[in-house]
């Protein structure tokens with residue numbers, strides 16, 4: 001089923017999701033990329049196109065199986081879910097649509113009607129206001145796939161760097177207690193397997209960051225390196241994985257060191273995400289590793305401050321669609 005489409009989740013309709021989806025369709029329609037459809041939001045997308053003067057025909061579909069044959073006619077949109085389009089003004093109705101669209105896109109993928117999910121940005125605060133019980137979509141995806149939260153691994157990937165946060169949507173004060181050998185070995189194994197399966201890297205090289213300045217300076221600035229990180233690296237090496245570290249966080253992203261690994265395993269959210277967004281913001285992709293389904297997302301958020309103004313760059317959304325398409329190809333050839 002080479003033309004099984006990707007399912008796009010609309011994201012928060014008050015954010016830049018609608019406009020970057022429309023722009024991505026315009027630029028990818030004739031590219032060597034898998035066809036895709038949007039799970040709901042036909043009125044939202046039509047209003048966004050009108051506001052921004054985008055010439056993007058929409059095609060209402062009743063089932064994902066119609067998407068591939070109609071993709072050249074217009075952007076296929078699964079009928080039946082909608083809300084008002086009020087860019088920059090998030091609402092509970094918009095958050096509810098974002099949640100329905102996400103759930104529907106994932107359902108299509110789990111039922112093999114779609115080949116993977118690309119999620120446009122949501123607001124975690126807005127989702128929480130309508131009862132979403134997860135800190136982020138990564139944790140939601142783990143749950144709907146029947147996995148534990150630590151089995152779904154966030155990776156940010158751009159042309160310059162792939163980086164994985166060991167701890168994700170938690171307070172910085174909680175990080176030292178969450179850095180354990182068990183969590184490091186667990187996530188490193190998932191990353192290595194996913195780099196093989198989805199990215200075609202036969203023998204992935206991982207570099208593991210330290211938590212403290214100078215990776216602890218021999219214990220002077222903290223014991224997480226000696227207590228948890230170094231033992232985890234030794235255990236992974238004993239399994240035959242190509243793992244180095246603990247590497248001081250301020251050295252890990254120099255151009256020279258970046259050339260020595262395929263992914264950096266970082267200890268906390270911003271240690272991993274700052275370098276990717278600094279180097280590759282317009283091409284960065286958030287990909288969830290370890291799931292039975294493919295899931296990618298642009299590396300940025302809802303950008304309510306610029307929504308509906310024609311200022312949003314669609315590069316990261318296009319990169320997310322392309323990466324999902326490439327991962328699907330890698331899995332079908334694996």
Ligand SMILES: NC(=O)c1ccc[n+]([C@@H]2O[C@H](COP(=O)([O-])OP(=O)(O)OC[C@H]3O[C@@H](n4cnc5c(N)ncnc54)[C@H](O)[C@@H]3O)[C@@H](O)[C@H]2O)c1
Nearest residue numbers: 121122123124125297298299300301302303306311312313
């Ligand atoms: N993939 C996701 O679903 C995702 C990712 C990150 C943050 N978020 C959510 O987004 C909301 C806002 O988060 P934030 O303000 O920290 O980050 P943000 O990425 O939304 O915005 C940060 C800055 O980057 C700009 N920006 C973002 N995307 C852009 C684009 N494509 N083109 C041009 N400029 C762009 C914004 O205007 C803003 O100045 C939060 O509620 C957060 O939960 C969602």
Ligand SMILES: N[C@H](C(=O)O)[C@H](O)COP(=O)(O)O
Nearest residue numbers: 136137138139286297299300
């Ligand atoms: N941590 C991500 C980022 O800052 O880019 C973002 O919040 C998305 O997370 P989910 O994919 O888990 O929603």
